[in-house]
Amino acid sequence: MSAVNERLAELAELGRHENGIDRALGTPQERAARERFAAWARARNYALTQDRVGNLFARRAGTREGARPILVGSHLDTVPTGGAYDGAYGVVAAICALEALDERNAATEHPVDAVAWVGEEGGRFLLGCLGSSVFTGAHDVERALSLQDSEGVTLRDALASPEGGLLDGVPMREEMRVAAYVELHVEQGPVLEREAVPLGVVTAIAGQRRYRVVIDGTSGHAGTVPMARRGDALCAAAELILAVERAAIVAGESVATVGRLVVEPNGTNVIPARTTFSVDIRSPHDDRIEAVEKALREAATEAQARRRVNTSVERLESRAPAPMDPKLRATLHKAVAALDLKAIDVPSGAGHDAMCLSRIAPTAMLFVPSIGGRSHVAEEETSPEDLETGVTALVASIIEVDKFVI
Ligand code: HGY
Ligand code: MN
Ligand code: MN
Secondary structure, three states, X not given: OOHHHHHHHHHHOOOEEOOEEOOOOOOHHHHHHHHHHHHHXXXXXXXXXXXXXXXXXXXXXXXXXXXXXXXXXXXXOOOOOEOOXXXXXXXXXXXXXXXXXXXXXXXXXXXXXXXXXOOOOOOOOOOOOHHHHHHOOOOOHHHHHHOEOOOOXXXXXXXXXXXXXXXXXXXXXXXOOOOEEEEEEEOOOOHHHHHOOOEEEEEEEOEEEEEEEEEEOEOEEOOOOOHHHOEOHHHHHHHHHHHHHHHHHHHOOOEEEOOOEEEEOOOOOEEOOEEEEEEEEEEOOHHHHHHHHXXXXXXXXXXHHHOOOEEEEEEEEEEOOEEOOHHXXXXXXXXXXXXXXXXXXXXXXXXXXXXXXXXXXXXXXXXXXXXXXXXXXOOOOOOHHHHHHHHHHHHHHHHHHHHHOO
């Protein structure tokens, strides 16, 4: 079994449970994954650094004194029922790419840093792309460290704890410059498999907004409160959820998802007093995200007027669509073509750390096919051959990008 598949299998055991893999930022299993990355880096004497939120960097030196680093990587955390490839593949591939450069004795002018971003999924601390947002200055580090999980644990506390914290003996990163960023990722969609093409070069990453909606009604006995006198927080939520679904369909080229819903007091014979739910809206077109948000807010106002409830719609984060760097995309196509491999342009509906990096440096992404287009599920799968092809393409891309960037 190749190093890529071996290492992915190793990581997949960290946080595995009966419905997939759960590796949230600051948990023992997520820290263990960072430790694995550190061990692979140390084995090759790549200079290891971390930052205050736990992002990890393994540097393979370049030949030009003072040259800015090329970063290649992805994230190690997962959604609660994640698969073995989302994020982890790009991190493992980055380390394997550095090792392949060693094997070829290939010198690069720029240092090449393999990166393991933390908290990309935003499950525990609710801020997506947490690590790369802080690294690129999109989010203030103190604000990020003060974020709390559902138990009230702050990221600061989680990272100060021995079981989920920063790694011991790894110095803080000083270098904040980036010459370019390349991220290899499973497509998480159906295009490459449908087109029977082994590689994709991402054109743009869809824009995304996330919200927390809270609806406060009046609790009461399920058997005695007449329907006309209820302030049922769950029925109101149902209206908003269906309004968002309808708005995304009407807008076109948009998706909207309510993935998390909490009902209080959650008793089978008690009228729901409060509902709290997430809303995730995405589109390559910002105006369509805007239209879906407008429909959500209108539905909230309407429910408030008619249903004896109070509604609050809080926007947690908003990311504009992120076009990938055209010249870097052409460089990746050139690298892939030189390998006699086929690559097509493909959009990304999924969010990635590359969204953040694209704000500060030329950024591009490579995709490999996802079997059945599935991701964020335990069944997430990519063939070992496609995984290998992705690493080969990443190595060739690094060599080309090294020539291209200043
Ligand atoms: O939600 C996303 O698109 C990414 O997987 N965090
Ligand atoms: Mn994901
Ligand atoms: Mn991902």
